[in-house]
Amino acid sequence: VCEALSPYERLVFDMYLSDLPYENIAFVTKKSVKSTSNAVYRIRTKLKRIIGSAEASENHVKTPKG
Numbered sequence: 001v002c003e004a005l006s007p008y009e010r011l012v013f014d015m016y017l018s019d020l021p022y023e024n025i026a027f028v029t030k031k032s033v034k035s036t037s038n039a040v041y042r043i044r045t046k047l048k049r050i051i052g053s054a055e056a057s058e059n060h061v062k063t064p065k066g
Helices: 007-017 022-029 033-059
Strands: none
Touching: 007 022, 007 033, 022 033
16 A cells, blocks of 8 residues: 555655644645645545455455355
């Protein structure tokens, strides 16, 4: 999952998972709150795509009939 994220997105993601507010993340990263918000949006989009492709792969796994 982390390979899909840029270094900035990984940093934001780690802080986001620690429950830091956008304002604090923006302060630490020296970016605007809008930039932080955009990064979280990109992270969510990438994670949804990764999870969606993983679920699609699981649905294509053949199981023995019995």
